[in-house]
Amino acid sequence: MSSSYGLHRVLEPVxxxxxxxxxxxxxxxxxxxxxxxxxxxxNLDAASYRQLREQHGSPEAVREAxxxxxxxxxxxxxxxxxxxxxxLGTVREVGPESPLGLRVGDRxxxxxxxxxxxxxxxxxxxxxxxxxxxxxxxGTAVLFGRSxxxxxxxxxxxxxxxxxxxxxxxxxxxxxxxxxxxxGASVLVLGGGGKSGSLSLVAARRAGAGRLVALVPTEEExxxxxxxxxxxxxxxxxxxxxxxxxxxxxxPVAVTVVCVDVPGCEHGAVLATADGGTIVFFxxxxxxxxxxxxxxxxxxxxxMLIGNGYVPGHAEFALDLxxxxxxxxxxxxxxxxxxxxx
Amino acid sequence: MSSSYGLHRVLEPVxxxxxxxxxxxxxxxxxxxxxxxxxxxxNLDAASYRQLREQHGSPEAVREAxxxxxxxxxxxxxxxxxxxxxxLGTVREVGPESPLGLRVGDRxxxxxxxxxxxxxxxxxxxxxxxxxxxxxxxGTAVLFGRSxxxxxxxxxxxxxxxxxxxxxxxxxxxxxxxxxxxxGASVLVLGGGGKSGSLSLVAARRAGAGRLVALVPTEEExxxxxxxxxxxxxxxxxxxxxxxxxxxxxxPVAVTVVCVDVPGCEHGAVLATADGGTIVFFxxxxxxxxxxxxxxxxxxxxxMLIGNGYVPGHAEFALDLxxxxxxxxxxxxxxxxxxxxx
Numbered sequence: 001m002s003s004s005y006g007l008h009r010v011l012e013p014v015x016x017x018x019x020x021x022x023x024x025x026x027x028x029x030x031x032x033x034x035x036x037x038x039x040x041x042x043n044l045d046a047a048s049y050r051q052l053r054e055q056h057g058s059p060e061a062v063r064e065a066x067x068x069x070x071x072x073x074x075x076x077x078x079x080x081x082x083x084x085x086x087x088l089g090t091v092r093e094v095g096p097e098s099p100l101g102l103r104v105g106d107r108x109x110x111x112x113x114x115x116x117x118x119x120x121x122x123x124x125x126x127x128x129x130x131x132x133x134x135x136x137x138x139g140t141a142v143l144f145g146r147s148x149x150x151x152x153x154x155x156x157x158x159x160x161x162x163x164x165x166x167x168x169x170x171x172x173x174x175x176x177x178x179x180x181x182x183x184g185a186s187v188l189v190l191g192g193g194g195k196s197g198s199l200s201l202v203a204a205r206r207a208g209a210g211r212l213v214a215l216v217p218t219e220e221e222x223x224x225x226x227x228x229x230x231x232x233x234x235x236x237x238x239x240x241x242x243x244x245x246x247x248x249x250x251x252p253v254a255v256t257v258v259c260v261d262v263p264g265c266e267h268g269a270v271l272a273t274a275d276g277g278t279i280v281f282f283x284x285x286x287x288x289x290x291x292x293x294x295x296x297x298x299x300x301x302x303x304m305l306i307g308n309g310y311v312p313g314h315a316e317f318a319l320d321l322x323x324x325x326x327x328x329x330x331x332x333x334x335x336x337x338x339x340x341x342x
Numbered sequence: 343m344s345s346s347y348g349l350h351r352v353l354e355p356v357x358x359x360x361x362x363x364x365x366x367x368x369x370x371x372x373x374x375x376x377x378x379x380x381x382x383x384x385n386l387d388a389a390s391y392r393q394l395r396e397q398h399g400s401p402e403a404v405r406e407a408x409x410x411x412x413x414x415x416x417x418x419x420x421x422x423x424x425x426x427x428x429x430l431g432t433v434r435e436v437g438p439e440s441p442l443g444l445r446v447g448d449r450x451x452x453x454x455x456x457x458x459x460x461x462x463x464x465x466x467x468x469x470x471x472x473x474x475x476x477x478x479x480x481g482t483a484v485l486f487g488r489s490x491x492x493x494x495x496x497x498x499x500x501x502x503x504x505x506x507x508x509x510x511x512x513x514x515x516x517x518x519x520x521x522x523x524x525x526g527a528s529v530l531v532l533g534g535g536g537k538s539g540s541l542s543l544v545a546a547r548r549a550g551a552g553r554l555v556a557l558v559p560t561e562e563e564x565x566x567x568x569x570x571x572x573x574x575x576x577x578x579x580x581x582x583x584x585x586x587x588x589x590x591x592x593x594p595v596a597v598t599v600v601c602v603d604v605p606g607c608e609h610g611a612v613l614a615t616a617d618g619g620t621i622v623f624f625x626x627x628x629x630x631x632x633x634x635x636x637x638x639x640x641x642x643x644x645x646m647l648i649g650n651g652y653v654p655g656h657a658e659f660a661l662d663l664x665x666x667x668x669x670x671x672x673x674x675x676x677x678x679x680x681x682x683x684x
Binding site for chain 1: 347349357358359360361362424425453458488490511585586609613623626628629630633634636637638639640641642643644645646647648649650651652653654
């Protein structure tokens with residue numbers, strides 16, 4: 001019997017969930033509640049790609065390493081970083097009991113991690129130079145009953161849509177938390193110039209935030225965020241320096257959203273948040289212990305949330321923000337130009 | 343000028359908070375908002391003590407190592423585990439601007455971590471054999487304006503009070519979360535037979551929980567929890583086995599409290615929690631990434647909280663639970679007998 005969590009796809013060790021598994025079964029035939037995709041492109045997680053470049057050096061060696069990981073594990077699950085990424089493809093087959101609402105021919109992006117997605121590569125990654133996080137390829141992937149995928153919109157370029165979908169959990173959860181905090185709640189976004197940060201800023205504004213502060217690391221980034229009109233105040237500080245963060249922010253806020261992807265930002269977030277307030281940690285570089293002991297050590301009565309990448313409706317919500325907020329779209333497009341392959 | 347966060351006590355690197363600091367200034371004179379204690383006993387964090395035993399072998403070598411850490415760093419901050427513990431002492435001096443409400447002669451336990459508490463040892467730890475987590479000693483320690491200390495109660499033995507205060511954040515936050523979930527909310531405590539777990543169970547009951555489930559690792563522990571009458575259902579499973587946890591719990595619950603101090607319990611907690619529910623992670627072995635990616639990978643719309651060790655009133659709340667719940671008190675006393683030095 002198939003399991004909506006994909007337990008039937010786990011080869012070893014038996015009994016664990018696909019994400020914890022060492023190796024998955026990748027045969028491209030849909031079990032009753034599965035969907036099989038023809039893969040067109042992988043989007044490797046940034047931390048994973050960086051690690052592979054550092055370990056293997058040349059782009060050719062990186063390509064070989066990715067291929068070997070996928071062939072060995074049946075998924076793109078970097079054994080060092082523990083992270084994966086997402087993929088883009090077209091629906092090939094839909095099992096009769098699939099609850100995902102997809103149809104054959106739909107172009108979709110997966111919103112669950114590659115670390116739990118059965119994946120088979122059929123072209124040896126021949127079209128990829130190994131020089132970019134985006135990996136054009138031919139192959140197949142499997143979605144389970146509980147997996148999440150988003151139809152790619154017709155009105156946005158694929159690369160922009162992928163970029164947005166990659167971080168779409170952040171604005172959706174920010175929306176929820178700011179609404180819970182009540183109308184006019186003050187909000188601080190650490191890393192407000194990045195992808196998840198800029199989306200979180202506009203989500204907070206729409207959710208009724210009052211004072212809205214973006215903290216960024218450089219004057220250059222501050223200028224972009226100001227030009228995009230995303231916040232009431234844009235301040236420059238090192239998010240890893242707690243006292244610097246507090247000085248820059250001034251009066252502590254009701255909600256702090258952490259989108260800075262470097263370690264050591266927990267204490268600044270705690271200091272900048274008023275008693276009774278909430279911190280949402282979206283950065284995968286967050287240390288559980290640093291957050292827990294930091295708040296305790298500062299006798300800070302703050303609610304600290306682990307940023308769950310899944311909130312119902314998150315994909316449409318994020319795409320809609322980019323469609324309707326020219327400032328955010330401009331930031332995303334600028335970033336793409338800066339980081340596009342040369 | 344002194345800072346309520348203790349910045350004036352940081353020797354290196356300058357500008358960071360005491361917890362992040364490598365070395366603190368320990369001179370036992372109170373700045374205006376400080377309190378100075380005569381230390382009677384350290385209570386080393388269990389993870390830290392275990393690591394020191396594994397690294398150093400003999401009790402004598404452990405004692406030397408602890409002494410060296412304190413002399414080098416000006417605090418008991420294990421550089422490997424990053425953890426500390428708490429201490430017990432008597433108030434020697436109260437600065438004129440201290441907001442803590444303590445008086446000279448008060449016997450107190452610190453509720454902020456030893457990793458941020460300036461500490462000086464004056465007897466070379468001569469009275470400690472190195473064989474226990476509890477370290478009798480003579481010395482001084484400093485509390486800042488924002489530090490937290492609890493007066494030791496007259497009606498409970500010191501060791502019992504220390505044991506309870508060590509985990510007092512868990513029941514207080516459980517109380518808050520269960521009340522937020524509404525009357526009759528179903529609650530699961532992973533590790534319900536331990537210190538924080540048993541306190542969380544009775545806190546959940548008092549906060550109006552409906553169905554109350556304790557998950558424990560062995561039949562023996564299940565028997566203790568049943569005998570103490572702490573839960574409606576006591577189930578036995580390995581908290582690191584997500585499917586086993588779900589099978590044991592059956593219908594997912596509204597609130598899951600994680601008190602199991604081993605890594606790998608995140609996915610079981612996610613599977614056992616209903617959509618719209620809340621998970622509170624108290625275990626310091628929690629992995630931020632495993633929780634965030636696990637919930638996303640399972641498309642689980644759950645709210646995940648980092649267990650903040652500080653909630654206003656947490657010390658009195660926990661002590662009161664032990665005073666008035668004979669079942670919990672019996673579990674604590676049994677545990678003490680089992681782990682007391684031989």
